[in-house]
Amino acid sequence: MTMDLQHLHPATGRPAEILVVDDDQRLLTSLATLLRQAGYQVTEALGGHVACQTLKEQSFDLAMLDLRMPGIDGFDVMSYAASARPECGVIVVSGESAFTSVSRALRRGALDYIKKPFDPEELLETVRNVLGQQSLLRDHADVQTRLKKSEALHRYIVNSSPDIVFMLDQDGRICFINNKVNTLLGYLPAELIGQHFSIILDDQDVARGTYAILDTSVSSDNPRTLELRMKTRGSRKANRHFEVTAFPIAPDTWPHIKDGSDRMSGQKARFYGTARDVTERKEAEAFINFQAYHDLLTRLPNRALFKDRLNLAITHARRNNQKLAVMFLDLDRFKVVNDTLGHAMGDRLLQAVTRRLEGCLRKGDTLSRFGGDEFTLLLPAIHGDDDAKHIAQKLIDALTTPFTLGEHEVFVGISIGIAVFPEAGQSMDQLIQNADIAMYHVKGRGKGDYRFFCDNMSIDSANRLSLERDLRLALDRDELRVYYQPQVCTQTGQIVGIEALVRWQHPDRGLLYPGDFLPLAEETRLIEDLSERVMAKACEDVGQWIKAGHKDLRLAVNLSPSQVEHPRFVETLIQQLQACDFPAGNLEIEITENVIMNDLDQISQKLRELADHGVRIAIDDFGTGYSSLNYLHRLPIHTLKVDQSFVRDIRNGDDGACIVNAIVAMAHGLKLDIVAEGVETDAQLHYLRKLGCHQVQGFFYGPPRPPEAIQQALKQTHLQMAAI
Numbered sequence: 045m046t047m048d049l050q051h052l053h054p055a056t057g058r059p060a061e062i063l064v065v066d067d068d069q070r071l072l073t074s075l076a077t078l079l080r081q082a083g084y085q086v087t088e089a090l091g092g093h094v095a096c097q098t099l100k101e102q103s104f105d106l107a108m109l110d111l112r113m114p115g116i117d118g119f120d121v122m123s124y125a126a127s128a129r130p131e132c133g134v135i136v137v138s139g140e141s142a143f144t145s146v147s148r149a150l151r152r153g154a155l156d157y158i159k160k161p162f163d164p165e166e167l168l169e170t171v172r173n174v175l176g177q178q179s180l181l182r183d184h185a186d187v188q189t190r191l192k193k194s195e196a197l198h199r200y201i202v203n204s205s206p207d208i209v210f211m212l213d214q215d216g217r218i219c220f221i222n223n224k225v226n227t228l229l230g231y232l233p234a235e236l237i238g239q240h241f242s243i244i245l246d247d248q249d250v251a252r253g254t255y256a257i258l259d260t261s262v263s264s265d266n267p268r269t270l271e272l273r274m275k276t277r278g279s280r281k282a283n284r285h286f287e288v289t290a291f292p293i294a295p296d297t298w299p300h301i302k303d304g305s306d307r308m309s310g311q312k313a314r315f316y317g318t319a320r321d322v323t324e325r326k327e328a329e330a331f332i333n334f335q336a337y338h339d340l341l342t343r344l345p346n347r348a349l350f351k352d353r354l355n356l357a358i359t360h361a362r363r364n365n366q367k368l369a370v371m372f373l374d375l376d377r378f379k380v381v382n383d384t385l386g387h388a389m390g391d392r393l394l395q396a397v398t399r400r401l402e403g404c405l406r407k408g409d410t411l412s413r414f415g416g417d418e419f420t421l422l423l424p425a426i427h428g429d430d431d432a433k434h435i436a437q438k439l440i441d442a443l444t445t446p447f448t449l450g451e452h453e454v455f456v457g458i459s460i461g462i463a464v465f466p467e468a469g470q471s472m473d474q475l476i477q478n479a480d481i482a483m484y485h486v487k488g489r490g491k492g493d494y495r496f497f498c499d500n501m502s503i504d505s506a507n508r509l510s511l512e513r514d515l516r517l518a519l520d521r522d523e524l525r526v527y528y529q530p531q532v533c534t535q536t537g538q539i540v541g542i543e544a545l546v547r548w549q550h551p552d553r554g555l556l557y558p559g560d561f562l563p564l565a566e567e568t569r570l571i572e573d574l575s576e577r578v579m580a581k582a583c584e585d586v587g588q589w590i591k592a593g594h595k596d597l598r599l600a601v602n603l604s605p606s607q608v609e610h611p612r613f614v615e616t617l618i619q620q621l622q623a624c625d626f627p628a629g630n631l632e633i634e635i636t637e638n639v640i641m642n643d644l645d646q647i648s649q650k651l652r653e654l655a656d657h658g659v660r661i662a663i664d665d666f667g668t669g670y671s672s673l674n675y676l677h678r679l680p681i682h683t684l685k686v687d688q689s690f691v692r693d694i695r696n697g698d699d700g701a702c703i704v705n706a707i708v709a710m711a712h713g714l715k716l717d718i719v720a721e722g723v724e725t726d727a728q729l730h731y732l733r734k735l736g737c738h739q740v741q742g743f744f745y746g747p748p749r750p751p752e753a754i755q756q757a758l759k760q761t762h763l764q765m766a767a768i
């Protein structure tokens with residue numbers, strides 16, 4: 045039974061197939077017969093030629109070869125078999141006994157050698173051994189192939205992992221790292237092997253990363269994951285963010301090593317880790333975070349972030365007994381640029397303005413875009429109002445030079461309202477609102493300036509809402525009134541001009557003054573409608589008095605900055621005069637210096653057109669604004685109105701009087717008319733008359749009054765003059 049199984053091939057379990065080759069038919073037959081009897085599958089080949097032919101057609105487990113054969117000898121057959129049938133083992137069965145032949149045969153790949161004449165038992169034993177040996181070799185080759193395939197598979201898995209896979213030795217030096225490190229960070233694995241892993245960590249993360257990764261207290265069951273930044277090669281690109289998971293390799297699974305010379309194979313590895321690139325996720329998170337708290341156009345903090353910082357700053361200031369300032373900044377003329385040059389240019393302007401404003405601030409200050417062309421600024425710790433004044437002036441100055449947008453050069457200014465904590469408000473909302481109110485007072489007075497909030501500006505928000513609603517109704521219900529104040533000639537006492545001043549006959553609150561509602565009208569853009577009504581009514585009243593005989597009577601009207609800035613200002617005004625049939629030469633418009641200086645080129649063009657129509661131009665509140673005297677002789681200006689603060693100072697001391705002296709002298713030099721405002725006393729009148737001031741206006745001659753009262757006064761002076 046045992047004998048029966050021995051002819052079976054150990055690997056396949058079927059009878060082994062043997063090719064017997066000899067040029068001697070007798071020996072061939074006897075060897076074949078012996079093997080067949082032992083159970084093998086035998087094929088006979090008479091001579092080398094037939095042997096090669098047979099090997100070509102069929103495969104064998106074993107060939108038994110005679111060496112010396114005519115023509116193609118045993119060595120030739122061995123060579124052929126080695127190339128055509130490498131799986132076929134060879135046993136040489138030869139009469140040759142020379143050492144050289146035997147050794148030559150073995151060197152050519154023969155697995156054994158049997159000398160003729162052979163002992164049958166010995167021969168069969170040799171065949172069995174060789175077949176067994178061959179099977180072992182085949183098994184080994186199989187294992188090798190499988191190992192190679194398995195290694196290639198694992199290498200493929202590791203290298204095509206979306207993550208960086210690495211192994212570190214006990215000192216933290218990289219002993220294996222996959223190709224992903226090249227794709228993600230630009231390093232070749234070979235150049236990192238042997239280097240400490242911190243070489244690729246962002247400098248700020250080295251300490252944290254080293255501590256966490258080499259911490260032996262974690263394990264593969266409970267690995268440590270942390271976020272680290274890694275350097276890209278050459279640091280041309282920004283560093284990338286990784287989620288790194290690492291743990292020590294358990295000693296029983298340490299990769300086995302024989303000689304330790306192959307540094308790439310990871311045999312010294314004591315730590316294993318993966319690093320997942322989370323840069324895009326981090327950037328998306330950062331962007332979402334940024335977007336929630338910033339304005340994307342200017343990249344400034346938005347309203348929400350500003351309020352948050354202001355709240356913190358208030359808490360801090362309260363605890364430390366400090367002051368802080370909130371500024372509300374509104375761009376002047378932004379709307380005109382946006383409407384005429386388009387939104388793209390408007391956006392570029394906002395960005396350029398932002399850069400200039402930021403240039404005036406310190407690190408701890410917060411400038412935010414509040415919306416549209418409005419900005420807010422927080423100065424978290426100021427010593428007093430002077431600090432805020434200084435910054436406000438710096439901001440205004442920063443915008444005085446024009447902005448270049450493509451081929452356009454544009455001028456924008458800024459109006460600033462300031463609320464100082466704790467005086468101007470205790471809460472975040474109060475401070476912002478009061479800074480806003482103060483800003484509208486600047487707008488109402490000619491823009492391009494700053495003002496601190498003070499209590500008499502205050503209209504609480506509920507009040508403010510109802511006032512706004514009432515103001516809209518006032519226009520519909522015709523509750524606006526125009527009062528007039530005479531402008532009197534200092535030499536003759538005759539009324540030469542009449543200034544129109546708006547009043548609001550409020551149904552519940554009584555008579556309201558411009559200071560009570562003009563900033564709100566400006567803010568709500570009702571000012572345009574309001575100004576139109578005042579102008580129409582004044583033209584109607586004064587027009588009647590002119591027609592009644594006061595043909596040189598001058599009507600002085602105040603114009604709001606937004607009215608003058610309107611692109612169709614001149615056209616609208618002239619149309620209005622024509623509609624009321626009011627002589628242009630009897631109209632004097634009053635504008636402040638700031639309105640002119642805000643946009644000198646545009647405004648001078650408009651004033652020239654108006655002057656060409658005969659309209660006179662007066663500078664109101666002269667001396668309190670820019671006082672850049674340069675524009676005086678470049679513009680068609682007819683009258684300077686000396687501000688009442690200087691007139692008031694006449695009685696207080698020399699300084700005020702000095703300014704009035706200088707203004708009057710200058711007006712004489714430039715051949716301008718001069719009207720002194722706010723004359724209340726005989727002494728002031730006397731002083732001004734002596735100085736050569738042509739006209740005065742003030743309570744000395746009476747407050748602004750309704751048209752009926754003025755009509756009466758006009759009649760009287762007419763009579764007086766007639767009597768003279």
Ligand SMILES: Nc1nc2c(ncn2[C@@H]2O[C@@H]3COP(=O)(O)O[C@H]4[C@@H](O)[C@H](n5cnc6c(=O)[nH]c(N)nc65)O[C@@H]4COP(=O)(O)O[C@H]3[C@H]2O)c(=O)[nH]1
Pocket residue numbers: 529544545546557558559562575578602603604634664665688721722723724741742743744747748
């Ligand atoms: N203390 C004192 N004050 C005197 C004296 N004489 C006149 N006043 C006041 O001084 C202001 C003179 O007008 P303003 O400087 O043009 O200043 C005006 C002007 O800038 C603006 N305003 C008035 N009416 C209009 C209007 O219809 N349109 C526009 N855009 N602004 C107007 O409101 C401002 C304030 O107007 P009012 O309250 O009417 O105040 C008036 C007037 O009542 C005096 O002897 N002593």
